[in-house]
Amino acid sequence: MSAHAHFADRIVLRARALGHPLCAGVDPHLAQIPPLFRRGDMALAAPATAAAVRDFCLAFVTRAAPRAVCLKPQSAFFEQLGPAGVAVLADVLIAARDADCPVILDAKRGDIGSTAEAYAQAYLDRDASMPADALTVNPYLGLDSLTPFAERARNAGRGLFVLVKTSNAGSGDFQDQPIDSAPLFEFVARALAPLAKELQGPTTNWSSLGVVVGATYPEQAEQVRQRLPHSLFLIPGYGAQGGAAADSVRSFVPGPAGLEGGIVNSSRGVLFPPAASSAQHAADWERAIDEALDRACQELGEAVGG
């Protein structure tokens, strides 16, 4: 499928074809990179460290790209390695694109005016040197801060996922505070509705303006769904953060191939399964990763009843 197709259409058609909503996180926590890939003392600034992370991530992309609906690299773990790490992130983004697997860069950017425009150029333009299909963004700065990202959704087949209700324990500090008797996160969801409607896809009706809603808050996810009936939910917190598969898809709705309406992220569960971390040979590591991915696909596939 062309990279210029509507982002949400592309995601949903792929999820229907695969029969599950798995988004595979690419979060290379340094301490967890398996011995098979480690080089030297894995000091943050060592060139060997970036090379090890590159090999590890690209090997994972090879396994995950055909199986997952999309990949989600977490920018922080690459930025942590400095410029060499950002070069590895670029390689990961390009490898996903070459494997024809949609990729969401989890960078949670948010800024205003020409600065927001620069972030959109950096990650969502067709000729971006860090090319992603979608970007996670933070709404605190207001709706005008989303304009450059929405423009790429409109004109370049890109998507954005706006943080609405995050999966952490402290997410309630501000997101749950009442405005006109509804919590802030619901107010944000309501404010996003017109733009979400405008960015619905021609094939599936799903919108390229998606939202992030943690699997740890399934009831809140249902509230957000009422406000944003056509937005894809990017759902972190499944697996390692304690969210169950069934809870993860509580905001999904019936579609032609089971429940649909979002993607469920697993990072540590598929990237660092114990059997992979103790593998002595590449083939053993590959088998363990494949098994972890297939397990997540199956569990989530059962949850959506596809």
Add this chain to the structure above:
Amino acid sequence: MSAHAHFADRIVLRARALGHPLCAGVDPHLAQIPPLFRRGDMALAAPATAAAVRDFCLAFVTRAAPRAVCLKPQSAFFEQLGPAGVAVLADVLIAARDADCPVILDAKRGDIGSTAEAYAQAYLDRDASMPADALTVNPYLGLDSLTPFAERARNAGRGLFVLVKTSNAGSGDFQDQPIDSAPLFEFVARALAPLAKELQGPTTNWSSLGVVVGATYPEQAEQVRQRLPHSLFLIPGYGAQGGAAADSVRSFVPGPAGLEGGIVNSSRGVLFPPAASSAQHAADWERAIDEALDRACQELGEAVGG
């Protein structure tokens, strides 16, 4: 002064010594890089473009580091150039450090758990490959998302500036919504107060937990000041965005050398003054930049009555 000194103490003592609160923004908008520095067609991904931006930024740092209280590179304009641009950002951060000028990286990061920790490691650790003295961060994810940054403020002499009331027209969409009859931005300020108090400096009493409050909203800045009497305000929007010098310092309070309590950012005004952009020779460009910096220092110095 040691880079391990308390961040806010270091900023305030430097502002008192210089007699003004100027923070010089390093926002290399590609289209505005002067002809003197341009190379080739300045395409985003061209190596010559990153080299041109590097020369331009480092030449600016040389002029600004002795004059400004601190420098504030805007990450987006470097990320836009891909990995090569991030390498330029690292060079800028290191050049500022070598010139003993505090540097605030304006990256507006915000994430949770181990991801927030990775951002703190990336930019605020003593051995960070992208070493900054402080980072701008977004509060939407909750107080626990600030923990890794606060820890560096506590233990490594670093600082954080939390977005509270931003300078853009749309900042009211969420930040102005009423919670218990006060706007969200004031609620955020109130929630930050205990941590701000904990991070006060031994010499000046100013806190390494600062906040971002746009110069375009001077009345709101005064409201935030009531909630955060010891927080440094990072004030964007002076000059190009329409905020006047007097408005910019409305939240300042009397100190031993005039009004104090924050830093006022100028980016375009000092980085792209017309006389510098049309300069034919390096010496002319340097003179024009020096004049623009001295003008901003003088205007802001008069505003604080130092």
